[in-house]
Amino acid sequence: MTIQPGQTIPAIPIKHVTASGIADATAAEVLGKGRVVMFTVPGAFTPTCHKNHLPGYLAAAEKFRAAGVDKIVCAAANDHHVVKAWAESTQALDRIEFIADGLAALARExxxxxxxxxxxxxxxxxxxxxxxxxxxxxxxxxxxxPGEVTASGAPAILDALATL
Structure with missing residues (x-):
């Protein structure tokens, strides 16, 4: 069953990848304080994720902050080494935090x-x-x-923030 508005993020173990490094955490710890935008991708370095989805959030990071977002988090069902390499290669770590969900436990939950x-x-x-x-x-x-970034892209989520 898909999580719905009004439901709470569960305390599923994940790896939290930030500019400070990699840490064991739970999704509830990473996503549980303030206003957070989380976008999920099928995989680090995959074509649509790498060329379309992540770059939109990188480009709009300041607009999200101006809209009252405390943090932007990208979640991928890859191991933390791959997620860290992707975050570093895209120079995203100063603007976006990452969740590495290597066994897809959070994705399933x-x-x-x-x-x-x-x-x-x-x-x-x-x-x-x-x-x-x-x-x-x-x-x-x-x-x-598959391969489309419209409803979950940065512009659509900025629009959604304006209506909340």
């Missing part, structure tokens, strides 16, 4: 998983974006077409 086993990738996050306030989901947007 939130109901935001996508089975890409046929393509050799296993269970991953689908492409989504959430607005979370003090650990409670306020808004969820999901993409329905």
């Amino acid at each position: 939130l109901g935001l998983e996508r089975d890409l086993t046929d393509g050799g990738l296993g269970i991953r996050f689908g492409r989504h974006a959430l607005i979370i306030e003090d650990g409670v989901v306020k808004f969820l947007a999901s993409e329905n077409v």
Whole structure:
């Protein structure tokens, strides 16, 4: 079942990747304070995630801050080494924090998983974006077409923030 507005982010163990390094944490700890925008991607370095999804949030980071967002978090069902390498290669760590969900436990618990086993990738996050306030989901947007970044892209989420 997919997490819905009004529900609380669970305390699922994850790896938290920031400019300070990699730390063990729970999703509730990372996402539970203030106004957070989390977007989820099928995989670090994958074409749409790398060229379209993450760059939109990087470019709009200051607009999110101006809209009252305390932090932007990107979640990927990759191991923390890959997520860290992706964050560093895109120079994102000064503007975005990352959740490495290597076993897709958080993706499954939130109901935001996508089975890409046929393509050799296993269970991953689908492409989504959430607005979370003090650990409670306020808004969820999901993409329905693989490779598309519209509903979960930075411009759409900035629009959603303006209506909350």
